[in-house]
Amino acid sequence: MTKVLLEVQGLNRRFGGLTAVSDVSFAVQQGEIFGIIGPNGAGKSTLFNVIAGHLKPSAGKVRFDDHDISGHASDEISRRGIGRTFQSVHVFAKQTVAENLRRAEILARRHNPFAYLARRALSSQADVADVASFVGLTGYLDNEAGGLAYGLQKILGVGMAMMAEPRLLLMDEPAAGLNPSEKRAMGALIRKLREQRGITVLLVEHDMPLVMSSCDRILVINQGKPIALGTPAAVKADPSVIDAYLGEDYEFA
Ligand SMILES: Nc1ncnc2c1ncn2[C@@H]1O[C@H](COP(=O)(O)OP(=O)(O)O)[C@@H](O)[C@H]1O
Numbered sequence: 174m175t176k177v178l179l180e181v182q183g184l185n186r187r188f189g190g191l192t193a194v195s196d197v198s199f200a201v202q203q204g205e206i207f208g209i210i211g212p213n214g215a216g217k218s219t220l221f222n223v224i225a226g227h228l229k230p231s232a233g234k235v236r237f238d239d240h241d242i243s244g245h246a247s248d249e250i251s252r253r254g255i256g257r258t259f260q261s262v263h264v265f266a267k268q269t270v271a272e273n274l275r276r277a278e279i280l281a282r283r284h285n286p287f288a289y290l291a292r293r294a295l296s297s298q299a300d301v302a303d304v305a306s307f308v309g310l311t312g313y314l315d316n317e318a319g320g321l322a323y324g325l326q327k328i329l330g331v332g333m334a335m336m337a338e339p340r341l342l343l344m345d346e347p348a349a350g351l352n353p354s355e356k357r358a359m360g361a362l363i364r365k366l367r368e369q370r371g372i373t374v375l376l377v378e379h380d381m382p383l384v385m386s387s388c389d390r391i392l393v394i395n396q397g398k399p400i401a402l403g404t405p406a407a408v409k410a411d412p413s414v415i416d417a418y419l420g421e422d423y424e425f426a
């Protein structure tokens with residue numbers, strides 16, 4: 174049985190005269206890996222910021238798990254179960270991997286001890302050892318985060334987001350800056366989040382092999398507007414997508 178976990182309806186976000194997100198609508202099923210692609214400046218990060226409550230919508234609605242969360246505060250949205258990872262690394266460089274994970278957990282708990290503990294009692298425990306093992310950082314728990322390879326710092330960012338036990342994870346360019354083998358590891362981790370933890374993923378990413386191999390469906394936006402929505406195969410064959418983003422001679426690995 175499928176259930177719509179996230180529903181975005183007619184969403185707009187303006188900055189002065191610029192409409193960064195323009196009448197965007199889509200629905201994400203629970204358990205889906207849902208890609209959002211488009212050229213730089215298309216409005217992808219702004220869309221994430223509105224969903225996560227870091228920016229208020231100018232118009233439109235965001236519904237999560239049957240609740241209207243449009244314009245709600247980011248900490249409330251986070252405790253409802255929406256987590257995110259960032260394009261740039263957000264670790265505390267001078268602290269160990271274990272301390273970073275613990276700190277992420279404390280932040281999540283501070284947002285709402287009640288909801289957090291209730292959810293925790295129902296779900297698998299996201300403790301430090303469990304998350305470290307899940308993301309493959311058990312051997313690095315005592316290492317300073319700033320000394321890890323860049324790819325591992327981004328993996329740690331995913332682990333930190335997991336400490337809040339999100340049901341929906343917004344991932345903004347998780348493969349940016351990674352080398353090919355790190356990209357493959359990140360792709361495997363994203364699929365494992367869904368397969369082993371049932372986490373629904375909203376994935377913004379420019380790495381087409383990663384997007385095409387991981388996503389169930391993809392929304393393409395250009396200048397704030399949706400131009401295509403469908404399976405990877407449908408989207409990469411869509412002339413308007415090739416025009417706006419992929420280019421004629423795009424080769425998919
Ligand atoms: N806080 C802001 N203030 C003004 N303009 C912004 C702000 N954030 C983003 N924009 C503009 O909105 C558009 C979409 O940006 P963004 O959402 O970052 O695109 P993407 O993530 O797809 O590259 C761009 O033209 C960008 O310059």
Ligand SMILES: [Mg+2]
Binds near residue numbers: 219
């Ligand atoms: Mg962006």
